[in-house]
Amino acid sequence: MDIVGGQNLRQMWDDLAEVYGNKTALIFESSEGVVRQFSYASLNEEINRTANLFLASGIQKGDNVALHLDNCPEFFFCWFGLAKIGAIMVPINARLLREESA
Template sequence: MGERNIIDLLHEKCHLHGNKTFLLFEDNNKNSFEFTYNEFLQMVNKFSRVFINFGIYKGDKVTLHLPNSSDFIVCWFALAKIGAIMVPTNVLSTASEMEYLIEHSESVMLITEEANCDVS
């Protein structure tokens, strides 16, 4: 890819194939999600602005504790767009494994689902 990064490549593909399917995803409940290149780029741009509004910048590490999903991919690309570093985790990790990873990853943010939060 030379000097280009994954976001440069996405922009190039949007220019060439904007209305073609980029992502087709089916979750565990058999719900399907389909996004064109242009729709996907719009979501990436929106989420990158959200991250910036939360104070996430180039070089920051953000832990993604999400199952395989379209949300995971959008977050990954949005972080790449602003130059932040995605720290992926396994949703089957134990609490102690997550604690170790979070303490040692230097992450400034954790993104997960509500079901993984102990709000008691």
């Protein structure tokens, strides 16, 4: 099943941002009850900004990058930012104790 029509994730997010623009793409509520909303356009901007930060730090296509974050929008930005540059996100469970993750 080809759900993105043969596109890569970079093309898919760019197209979604163009087509859906200011429509809501992501709603996140923190454990403190703080709600953050992102439109397709703003989400794509955050993903691109994050991808550029990874590139500027020397991360390249094919690199494995450990991601140790709690459930938050920044996890999403990092995940898709890495995908946009062709790097591989390796999620690390943020609830593991130090000795469990070694």
